[in-house]
Amino acid sequence: MSSSSENIIIVKNLVKKFGSFVANDHLTFEVKKGEIFGFLGANGAGKTTAIKILCGLSYPTSGELSVAGFDIYSQREKVKRNIGYMSQRFSLYDDLTVFENIRFYGGIYGLRKKEIDSRSHALMQRLGFESARNKLIRDIPLGWKQKLAFSVAILHSPKIVFLDEPTGGVDPVTRRQFWDMIYETSHDGITVFVTTHYMDEAEYCDRVSIMVDGKIAALDTPDNLKLTFGAASMNDVFIKLARG
Amino acid sequence: MRTILYIIQKEFLQVFRNKSMLPIIFVVPIVQLIILVNAATYEMKHIRLSVVDFDLSGTSRKLVSKFQGSPFYEIRSAHFSYREAEDQMKRGNIDMILQVPAGFEKGLLKENRAKVQFVINAINGQSAGLINAYSTMILLDYNRELLIEIVNPAMLAGTRNIQTDYSYWYNPKLNYKTYMVPGILVLLVTIIGLLLSGMNIVREMEIGTIEQINVTPINKIQFITGKLMPFWIIGLFELAFGLAVGKLLFDIPLEGNLGLIFMSASVYLFVILSFGLLISTITQTQQQAMLVSFFFMVVFILMSGLFTSIESMPLWAQNLDRLNPLMYFIKIMRMVLLKGSGFADISHHFWSLVVYAVFSLSLAILRYRKVS
Numbered sequence: 001m002s003s004s005s006e007n008i009i010i011v012k013n014l015v016k017k018f019g020s021f022v023a024n025d026h027l028t029f030e031v032k033k034g035e036i037f038g039f040l041g042a043n044g045a046g047k048t049t050a051i052k053i054l055c056g057l058s059y060p061t062s063g064e065l066s067v068a069g070f071d072i073y074s075q076r077e078k079v080k081r082n083i084g085y086m087s088q089r090f091s092l093y094d095d096l097t098v099f100e101n102i103r104f105y106g107g108i109y110g111l112r113k114k115e116i117d118s119r120s121h122a123l124m125q126r127l128g129f130e131s132a133r134n135k136l137i138r139d140i141p142l143g144w145k146q147k148l149a150f151s152v153a154i155l156h157s158p159k160i161v162f163l164d165e166p167t168g169g170v171d172p173v174t175r176r177q178f179w180d181m182i183y184e185t186s187h188d189g190i191t192v193f194v195t196t197h198y199m200d201e202a203e204y205c206d207r208v209s210i211m212v213d214g215k216i217a218a219l220d221t222p223d224n225l226k227l228t229f230g231a232a233s234m235n236d237v238f239i240k241l242a243r244g
Numbered sequence: 245m246r247t248i249l250y251i252i253q254k255e256f257l258q259v260f261r262n263k264s265m266l267p268i269i270f271v272v273p274i275v276q277l278i279i280l281v282n283a284a285t286y287e288m289k290h291i292r293l294s295v296v297d298f299d300l301s302g303t304s305r306k307l308v309s310k311f312q313g314s315p316f317y318e319i320r321s322a323h324f325s326y327r328e329a330e331d332q333m334k335r336g337n338i339d340m341i342l343q344v345p346a347g348f349e350k351g352l353l354k355e356n357r358a359k360v361q362f363v364i365n366a367i368n369g370q371s372a373g374l375i376n377a378y379s380t381m382i383l384l385d386y387n388r389e390l391l392i393e394i395v396n397p398a399m400l401a402g403t404r405n406i407q408t409d410y411s412y413w414y415n416p417k418l419n420y421k422t423y424m425v426p427g428i429l430v431l432l433v434t435i436i437g438l439l440l441s442g443m444n445i446v447r448e449m450e451i452g453t454i455e456q457i458n459v460t461p462i463n464k465i466q467f468i469t470g471k472l473m474p475f476w477i478i479g480l481f482e483l484a485f486g487l488a489v490g491k492l493l494f495d496i497p498l499e500g501n502l503g504l505i506f507m508s509a510s511v512y513l514f515v516i517l518s519f520g521l522l523i524s525t526i527t528q529t530q531q532q533a534m535l536v537s538f539f540f541m542v543v544f545i546l547m548s549g550l551f552t553s554i555e556s557m558p559l560w561a562q563n564l565d566r567l568n569p570l571m572y573f574i575k576i577m578r579m580v581l582l583k584g585s586g587f588a589d590i591s592h593h594f595w596s597l598v599v600y601a602v603f604s605l606s607l608a609i610l611r612y613r614k615v616s
Binding site: 055056057058059076077078080081083084085087089090091092093094095096100103104105107108109110 | 246247249250251253254257258261262451452453455456457458459460461462463614615616
């Protein structure tokens with residue numbers, strides 16, 4: 001197998017402009033199949049813009065992109081069939097119950113009724129949510145919602161899941177549990193593409209890219225990054241890079 | 245197809261989980277029917293009349309008593325000065341002054357001619373016209389009586405006389421409510437449909453769930469169809485409910501084929517709902533969607549022929565009105581319900597709606613963007 005076939009995301013010279021503002025300035029990187037890829041950067045560095053392009057929610061200005069083996073321009077719907085996405089903003093329906101949300105998203109991904117039932121059952125058992133099955137989303141705590149949103153994003157067994165700041169505003173214990181879920185997911189062979197502001201979370205990633213002003217300033221394993229920048233933690237690496 | 249069913253299921257759950265929805269669906273139509281149908285009437289009852297009788301003769305008193313006897317008039321006051329009566333008019337206490345000049349009876353008997361004056365408040369031109377028509381009718385009636393009784397009883401004994409008998413078709417009792425109910429029902433279905441659909445997609449945009457949907461492989465047609473169907477079903481139900489209320493409360497005639505009504509309504513709802521979803525895709529917030537919906541609703545309703553007759557609009561407005569879906573459906577409703585028209589009679593309006601539906605549905609599907 002050639003090395004490129006192991007790369008599940010290939011990005012070459014991705015540029016995204018909003019008017020004269022360049023949000024993504026010639027990004028080039030690859031994500032390997034099965035890895036946890038951390039996508040770091042300060043607010044406004046262009047992370048969410050890039051993630052939206054990779055998910056097919058937004059058009060790139062230029063560049064070559066392949067996601068899950070499909071071209072983002074010509075095979076957009078095939079890309080979508082093979083990815084999951086958990087957005088920064090809350091993505092479940094407040095006025096539907098836990099199960100109704102799962103059923104709806106399973107349904108529009110084309111899962112059969114039996115699959116939906118068995119997967120939602122397994123999911124709720126794993127999360128310990130059985131008691132909340134018929135509770136409205138608006139009545140459950142934020143940490144639960146985030147875990148559920150993640151589970152819903154991978155309900156259809158995608159090849160890649162994109163998580164855009166999944167742990168924002170969540171308490172440390174739940175964050176820890178959330179990362180356990182990310183590991184499990186990765187273990188099941190799903191590639192995880194995650195953005196975060198928490199540098200301790202960056203340490204959990206297999207590889208990390210750090211974006212500064214729309215460009216990728218560094219990309220390596222956390223250990224190598226610390227070595228290169230002579231820093232004790234990812235936090236120091238980030239501050240060194242972000243300050244320029 | 246299954247995907248569409250999942251969307252429909254979800255939309256229904258959300259609509260009925262919203263506590264204000266059931267009252268909107270059931271109470272609004274009843275209230276609208278009761279209030280609008282009774283209030284929006286051109287019928288003139290209780291025309292408030294002041295009499296200024298300078299003649300004070302038997303003949304003039306008889307004329308006044310004719311007005312008194314009519315169910316449409318209510319004599320509020322009698323004056324011996326025209327100015328007093330005019331004051332009443334200015335204060336808004338009366339709608340009409342009947343002035344009988346001195347020498348009215350004398351003129352009739354000696355010269356075979358006499359004059360009376362009607363002064364009508366014409367701020368509302370339409371009702372002034374009606375008052376004038378009613379009053380003239382009473383006067384003509386009285387005139388004929390006078391001819392018989394006073395002028396020359398013998399003259400009319402053997403002469404031919406053309407008598408007019410009236411028979412009003414399709415609304416024999418000239419019941420205004422019968423005329424209003426079908427139009428009000430259209431209004432009802434339109435308001436509910438346009439608001440529900442207009443707020444829908446933009447709401448998901450506001451919450452953020454639309455991104456989650458756009459990242460799925462769902463296609464535009466499935467999405468728009470799934471969004472449209474629940475409101476389509478609610479709209480048709482609303483119409484059936486409204487028709488039942490109209491029949492029970494106002495005993496409106498259901499002359500034509502109800503199947504024809506619902507066939508047209510199905511097409512009409514596609515127009516309105518696509519229009520709403522289109523508004524929903526071009527606006528950014530629910531407030532914007534509401535404002536845009538209201539703008540179109542007001543124009544559509546005022547030009548729909550519900551309250552004013554389309555035939556009396558200027559020609560350019562009539563041509564513009566071809567873009568007004570309400571106009572077609574109100575015509576269909578009135579024709580089928582009141583006249584019992586068949587498909588051939590309404591086919592022009594029906595096919596216009598079909599064209600409109602295809603157009604607006606395609607526009608809504610095209611306008612909905614999964615990728616920004």
